[in-house]
Amino acid sequence: MKEIKISEEFLNRMRDLLGEEDYNAYLKSFEEERLYGLRVNTLKVSPEAFVKMTSLKLLPVPWISNGFYYDGEERPAKDPYYYAGLYYLQEPSAMTPAHMLPIVPGDKVLDLCAAPGGKSTELGAKLRGKGLLVSNDISNSRARALLKNLELWGIENICVTSEEPQKLKTTFAGFFDKILVDAPCSGEGMFRKDADMVKSYEEHGPEYYEAIQKEIVGHAVDMLAPGGLMMYSTCTFSICENEDIIRLILENHTDMELVKLPLFEGASDGIGLSGCLRLFPHKIKGEGHFMALLRKKGGSVGTEETKTGRKKEKELPKELSQFLSLISKPLITSRIEIKNDCVYYLPEYFPENGGKLRYLRTGLCLGEMKKERFEPSQALAQSLKMEEFKQTLSFQKEDERVIRYLKGETVFLTEMEERIKGWCLICVDGFPLGFAKGNGDTLKNKYYPGWRWQ
Numbered sequence: 001m002k003e004i005k006i007s008e009e010f011l012n013r014m015r016d017l018l019g020e021e022d023y024n025a026y027l028k029s030f031e032e033e034r035l036y037g038l039r040v041n042t043l044k045v046s047p048e049a050f051v052k053m054t055s056l057k058l059l060p061v062p063w064i065s066n067g068f069y070y071d072g073e074e075r076p077a078k079d080p081y082y083y084a085g086l087y088y089l090q091e092p093s094a095m096t097p098a099h100m101l102p103i104v105p106g107d108k109v110l111d112l113c114a115a116p117g118g119k120s121t122e123l124g125a126k127l128r129g130k131g132l133l134v135s136n137d138i139s140n141s142r143a144r145a146l147l148k149n150l151e152l153w154g155i156e157n158i159c160v161t162s163e164e165p166q167k168l169k170t171t172f173a174g175f176f177d178k179i180l181v182d183a184p185c186s187g188e189g190m191f192r193k194d195a196d197m198v199k200s201y202e203e204h205g206p207e208y209y210e211a212i213q214k215e216i217v218g219h220a221v222d223m224l225a226p227g228g229l230m231m232y233s234t235c236t237f238s239i240c241e242n243e244d245i246i247r248l249i250l251e252n253h254t255d256m257e258l259v260k261l262p263l264f265e266g267a268s269d270g271i272g273l274s275g276c277l278r279l280f281p282h283k284i285k286g287e288g289h290f291m292a293l294l295r296k297k298g299g300s301v302g303t304e305e306t307k308t309g310r311k312k313e314k315e316l317p318k319e320l321s322q323f324l325s326l327i328s329k330p331l332i333t334s335r336i337e338i339k340n341d342c343v344y345y346l347p348e349y350f351p352e353n354g355g356k357l358r359y360l361r362t363g364l365c366l367g368e369m370k371k372e373r374f375e376p377s378q379a380l381a382q383s384l385k386m387e388e389f390k391q392t393l394s395f396q397k398e399d400e401r402v403i404r405y406l407k408g409e410t411v412f413l414t415e416m417e418e419r420i421k422g423w424c425l426i427c428v429d430g431f432p433l434g435f436a437k438g439n440g441d442t443l444k445n446k447y448y449p450g451w452r453w454q
């Protein structure tokens, strides 16, 4: 077995859970190396096109259409395409819950325990800019990392909150069409990936998390609209954190029913509760996960026409209007809100007063009003397609100016290149990285300092 010290108590539980034969296969899986995965951002690029562009050696994750394995020796986070938000690094079995939650553009979606955004990024991509994604995490510092990942990913219809589920409910009772609860858990499926998880497991085991999960799911059910779907997932194996939680929901909420998840090669049914789905490291090429899909009876969701509730055109400051005229995709001015000089593009369905919640972001941050001018944001650049901005400059990935730009340095144009004046969207192979301001043959770098290439 690999050098991972796991308690006897845990191993005994796993033997009881799996039976002797499967348990031995599970133990053997520790002799294998952990697996590395990335998920392609389908908001920006198709998996087929990405495979052709990238220099990474990829193998498809069989059950995830946009998921791939990469070699652990590679450094995919040190790549301009990563800075363009073309992919997210994620363990393959963790890709499954967001993949199996059927989101349609226009849905109102909640990701209740969302940081750092491994699943929210996929939920947002599936919305394709329509509807609303509320991504929440109780930890403020983790919610900040979540916000960065959502903005890098280019999702415009987001709200990021950092609240207790009970508080969130005061604004969103019965509101959401789809909810993902990727619950905090004892992390038994993480031991091979992260040996430190063993230590934290010894401090807080399944019983500790079970109590938290019970509370969270109760509030989640209350925020689901009739006809809505809720996916519950964990990266742990214990029954008390998985099937028992689902059973409890079904007992306490007679309006909730289990929706059978389809099995695929290597996936296992729930233990003692058929219709759930389990992934084990000795049966699939992934670290392990549990998930169950539930439906609230009554109503039907996901087919409603999108509506904003704020239809009246709004007059905008001249500097802002001038800048927005450089963007070709239509923006509904009634959804633009200016708060303390920051300009936001609110998503459809954003509650009229927003409620008294700790928001880290309400919609897409378009930029900031400064004296007599408007400064566009990094998030806006990442949310655009190259063809949606009037003046663009796309470098090939190999061009040393890509890294210079990402480091925040001044970028010089060659004599052969056209002179650039004013705001310009800098791209790598046609994918936006950020803004710069042209002054003839040099570009003043406007890449967000906090995100610079290190």
Ligand SMILES: C[S@@+](CC[C@H](N)C(=O)[O-])C[C@H]1O[C@@H](n2cnc3c(N)ncnc32)[C@H](O)[C@@H]1O
Residues within 6 Å of the ligand: 094, 112, 113, 114, 115, 116, 117, 118, 119, 120, 136, 137, 138, 139, 142, 163, 164, 165, 182, 183, 184, 185, 212, 216
């Ligand atoms: C398994 S992680 C989520 C991983 C995330 N879904 C992803 O795919 O990147 C669980 C998260 O739940 C958060 N959390 C813990 N207790 C919570 C609570 N009561 N309400 C909301 N979030 C909570 C933790 O801060 C942690 O970020």
